[in-house]
Every structure is written in C-alpha cells, then in structure tokens.
Amino acid sequence: MAEEMAEHPRAGGPPATLAQLRAALAAGERQFRGLRLGELDAQDLDLSHCNLGGSCFKEARFGRARLRGAQVEGCCFQRALLWGADLSALQAAHSFWQDADLSGARLQGACLSGAFLHRCCLRGVVAAGSDWRQARLVEADFRSGLDQLTDLGAADFRGADLTFALLRGANLHGANLQGCCLYGADLTGADLRQADLQGCDLRDTQLQDAPLEGALLGGALLPKT
Secondary structure (H helix, E strand, C coil): CHHHHHHCCCCCCCCCCHHHHHHHHHCCCCECCCCECCCCECCCCECCCCECCCCECCCCECCCCECCCCECCCCECCCCECCCCECCCCECCCCECCCCECCCCECCCCECCCCECCCCECCCCECCCCECCCCECCCCECCCCCCCCCECCCCECCCCECCCCECCCCECCCCECCCCECCCCECCCCECCCCECCCCECCCCECCCCCCCCCECCCCECCCC
C-alpha cells in the first residue's frame, strides 16, 4: 500500500512523496514552495537552484544531497541530517536548523542571516565567505572534524549570537565578528588573524592559543591576563 501511494501520480499541488518530487525534478520543475516532507530520506538528491521557500523538512535525511544555490528561506530543517551536503550559495535567511547535523557540508557563499541554528552540528564545514549575520547559533558546534578543518574564513557573523558556541581550532581568518555575542564561546586555537572583533565582549570567551595578529579590537572587552 505504501509503495502504491508513493508511486501514485500527483493530481496537482506540490509533490507529497519522494517519488513525486523526483518525477517533478526529472520533468524540469524547480518551483517547490511549501513542501511538507518531514522525515524524507533524500540522500544524494539534487535540488540545486530549486525554490523550496517555506517548506518543512523536519528530521529529513539529506546526506550528500546537493542544494547548491537553492532558495530555502523560512524552511524548517530541525533535526535534519545534511552531513556532507553541497549547500554552497544556499539562500537560507530566517530558516530553522535547530539540532540539525551539517557536519562536513559545503557552505561557501551561503546566506544564513537571521537563521536559527541552536545546537546545530557544523563540524568540519567548508564555509568561506558565508553570511551568518544576526543568526542564532547558541551552542552550535563548529569544531574541526577528524579529517576536515572548519573553514569560516572571511565569513560574516555581524550581530550573531554565538553564546557557548564551540569554535575550537576553526579558521576565522578575516571573519567579521563585529558585535557578536561570544559569551562562553570556545575559540581555543581558532585562527582570528585579521578578524573584526570590534565591540565584542570577550571577557568570558576562551581565546587560548588563538592568533590575533591584525585583528580589529576597537571597543572590544578582552579577558584579563
């Protein structure tokens, strides 16, 4: 019965099953706003440049999937698995990623401004030039993976909430952290050379062994030495 439902052609409206979504993609469709496909098992699916705005993919599995340049503004990816996915140039403003696993994902040039990423696993992501302005990254885990350095070089975190975030050993060379909340954040060994830390309160931030050559520290409150 489940297989019959999965293969049943859709009579209108957005795809309601993975089979219908694959068929629509094969037919050249790229407009899929408002999908409701929670718990979807879509590993290796190619949704590059699709418009998925406002969709719900709660607890979906997108391991190694391709969403390059996709529009996912306002989408829900809570507790979704996206390890190793290609999310480069993703447009994900004001989206929801609480407790999601994006470890090893490619996020170069992605926009996650205003997104909610509480407790999100971002270990080993490749995210140079990404946009996290005003994002909520409380307890987010950006630590480098076993075989992959977390690359946040030149990323824009202005105004982001990184309370208790784990950034140990991450590359933040040239990143803009101006006005971030870094209370309790662990930046031990992180590369902060030429980073912009103006206006940051770093008194409760772990900065041991973090190089700060060329960093902008105007108005920043530094921990006591």
